[in-house]
Amino acid sequence: xxxxxxxxxxxxxxxxxxxxxxxxxxxxxxxxxxxxxxxxxxxxxxxxxxxxxxxxxxxxxxxxxxxxxxxxxxxxxxxxxxxxxxxxxxxxxxxxxxxxxxxxxxxxxxxxxxxxxxxxxxxxxxxxxxxxxxxxxxxxxxxxxxxxxxxxxxxxxxxxxxxxxxxxxxxxxxxxxxxxxxxxxxxxxxxxxxxxxxxxxxxxxxxxxxxxxxxxxxxxxxxxxxxxxxxxxxxxxxxxxxxxxxxxxxxxxxxxxxxxxxxxxxxxxxxxxxxxxxxxxxxxxxxxxxxxxxxxxxxxxxxxxxxxxxxxxxxxxxxxxxxxxxxxxxxxxxxxxx
Amino acid sequence: xxxxxxxxxxxxxxxxxxxxxxxxxxxxxxxxxxxxxxxxxxxxxxxxxxxxxxxxxxxxxxxxxxxxxxxxxxxxxxxxxxxxxxxxxxxxxxxxxxxxxxxxxxxxxxxxxxxxxxxxxxxxxxxxxxxxxxxxxxxxxxxxxxxxxxxxxxxxxxxxxxxxxxxxxxxxxxxxxxxxxxxxxxxxxxxxxxxxxxxxxxxxxxxxxxxxxxxxxxxxxxxxxxxxxxxxxxxxxxxxxxxxxxxxxxxxxxxxxxxxxxxxxxxx
Numbered sequence: 001x002x003x004x005x006x007x008x009x010x011x012x013x014x015x016x017x018x019x020x021x022x023x024x025x026x027x028x029x030x031x032x033x034x035x036x037x038x039x040x041x042x043x044x045x046x047x048x049x050x051x052x053x054x055x056x057x058x059x060x061x062x063x064x065x066x067x068x069x070x071x072x073x074x075x076x077x078x079x080x081x082x083x084x085x086x087x088x089x090x091x092x093x094x095x096x097x098x099x100x101x102x103x104x105x106x107x108x109x110x111x112x113x114x115x116x117x118x119x120x121x122x123x124x125x126x127x128x129x130x131x132x133x134x135x136x137x138x139x140x141x142x143x144x145x146x147x148x149x150x151x152x153x154x155x156x157x158x159x160x161x162x163x164x165x166x167x168x169x170x171x172x173x174x175x176x177x178x179x180x181x182x183x184x185x186x187x188x189x190x191x192x193x194x195x196x197x198x199x200x201x202x203x204x205x206x207x208x209x210x211x212x213x214x215x216x217x218x219x220x221x222x223x224x225x226x227x228x229x230x231x232x233x234x235x236x237x238x239x240x241x242x243x244x245x246x247x248x249x250x251x252x253x254x255x256x257x258x259x260x261x262x263x264x265x266x267x268x269x270x271x272x273x274x275x276x277x278x279x280x281x282x283x284x285x286x287x288x289x290x291x292x293x294x295x296x297x298x299x300x301x302x303x304x305x306x307x308x309x310x311x312x313x314x315x316x317x318x319x320x321x322x323x324x325x326x327x328x329x330x331x332x333x334x335x336x337x338x
Numbered sequence: 339x340x341x342x343x344x345x346x347x348x349x350x351x352x353x354x355x356x357x358x359x360x361x362x363x364x365x366x367x368x369x370x371x372x373x374x375x376x377x378x379x380x381x382x383x384x385x386x387x388x389x390x391x392x393x394x395x396x397x398x399x400x401x402x403x404x405x406x407x408x409x410x411x412x413x414x415x416x417x418x419x420x421x422x423x424x425x426x427x428x429x430x431x432x433x434x435x436x437x438x439x440x441x442x443x444x445x446x447x448x449x450x451x452x453x454x455x456x457x458x459x460x461x462x463x464x465x466x467x468x469x470x471x472x473x474x475x476x477x478x479x480x481x482x483x484x485x486x487x488x489x490x491x492x493x494x495x496x497x498x499x500x501x502x503x504x505x506x507x508x509x510x511x512x513x514x515x516x517x518x519x520x521x522x523x524x525x526x527x528x529x530x531x532x533x534x535x536x537x538x539x540x541x542x543x544x545x546x547x548x549x550x551x552x553x554x555x556x557x558x559x560x561x562x563x564x565x566x567x568x569x570x571x572x573x574x575x576x577x578x579x580x581x582x583x584x585x586x587x588x589x590x591x592x593x594x595x596x597x598x599x600x601x602x603x604x605x606x
Binding site for chain 2: 087214215218221222224225226228229231232233234235236237278279280
């Protein structure tokens with residue numbers, strides 16, 4: 001409980017800092033005023049003035065911070081669930097083919113140069129989402145044997161299909177020179193150029209994730225005892241695994257569609273949290289979500305500033321920031337309870 | 339047939355084939371409510387497989403297993419958990435839950451999705467831990483327990499579940515003699531006082547003989563014989579079961595037949 005409150009407080013502080021900081025170097029009090037105007041406007045007061053400052057703070061930075069929180073939370077939750085499902089410390093949200101499928105969808109969209117817009121989304125996120133889901137469904141179907149899913153089979157099938165899909169993506173990228181840097185940038189993950197519609201798009205997934213955290217925390221704990229023991233205390237193991245797989249794939253697919261393949265968050269954040277708060281998912285899930293959100297918000301600051309006005313893919317930052325911390329924790333505590 | 343509703347566990351021509359091997363062959367078995375059964379036999383005789391078939395974890399290749407009249411394979415796990423609890427042979431603790439957490443998981447089938455443990459549930463968990471001498475371990479992490487302590491915790495988890503039947507696969511393997519006897523007495527008490535049906539797979543013939551009222555002898559996937567210890571734990575039957583002469587004498591203190599270990603040089 002204490003950990004959750006600390007993380008929440010940190011998150012709010014860092015969120016505010018992230019909004020205040022930026023390459024265009026706006027003065028602090030002006031930014032705070034813009035924020036206040038925006039809050040007042042959203043609470044039904046008079047609309048905020050549309051000065052460049054307000055646009056930067058309210059239409060560019062603020063949604064970006066919110067998006068970072070949601071993406072980070074979704075990835076961390078998805079990673080926690082995958083790790084419990086597969087009981088494998090190397091499991092991450094993308095393990096059943098989500099990242100491969102999303103990349104393929106995005107690169108295909110770039111190649112085809114489609115000029116689609118559905119609910120404010122262009123072709124790239126739409127096709128990335130479709131690609132991610134299609135790949136997951138394919139992996140799931142191929143991994144079935146007599147109506148049952150063995151986690152080892154699912155894992156290997158996911159890796160195999162993921163590799164195959166990555167190869168096709170690479171092929172597409174090589175075929176068009178001008179695609180390459182855009183594709184790479186997208187794949188490495190970024191929050192740049194995303195606005196409020198992306199935030200709104202992730203909200204249903206986030207509510208789904210909250211529901212999952214509430215209903216599935218105890219079944220997740222029971223699953224950790226092993227399939228046979230879980231079955232004997234009354235858990236419907238096959239059905240629970242199917243639900244968990246579907247929900248966490250959906251979360252990962254949504255996050256990737258919106259922000260590209262941001263690595264590390266879904267893999268390491270759950271581990272770090274488990275080392276700190278233990279394996280009980282009733283605590284682990286909310287803490288992971290908050291920690292994931294925090295990591296993304298923090299990582300986005302150097303992503304925007306380090307090479308300003310150019311942007312660094314955020315996936316690079318999350319790995320650079322997160323790895324040393326994880327190694328430190330690992331060194332101190334070992335793999336106990338991993 | 340009379341008393342058909344008393345037959346809690348039934349194997350109806352149960353046949354299990356694994357990797358081309360007939361592990362259990364056409365087993366017909368009835369276990370009445372309230373019985374305390376010991377299943378003995380050499381390694382590979384199919385004891386563990388029988389238990390896994392009874393608990394529903396292993397699907398039959400042919401035949402059926404019935405629990406309170408219903409096919410165990412068609413039962414919803416939640417319903418099945420009220421009828422049958424299982425203590426497996428090898429327990430590993432990979433995740434750092436506390437003993438209390440692990441024993442509480444036994445209440446899973448009694449809990450509704452959003453609510454936590456109610457007073458009844460807590461009472462069941464506490465009782466289970468008292469019965470298995472685990473109360474002082476409540477806040478310890480299961481990853482730090484000895485093999486024997488962990489096994490008692492796993493038994494406590496099955497007890498917290500409060501099923502009608504308890505299936506145990508070599509539950510006392512890692513335990514010191516004092517705990518072996520404690521568990522034996524606990525199971526007897528549960529059977530006598532709460533009417534819990536117990537099926538206890540054991541390597542240890544003497545434990546089975548001492549505590550169980552009916553012994554089932556499995557050999558190579560078939561029931562060799564079954565009956566009360568007095569009739570079945572005999573030199574004759576044990577020699578058939580294990581293929582070597584095994585002397586049996588009545589336990590001086592309880593009267594139950596006990597295997598006597600004789601070293602080199604003494605005659606059987």
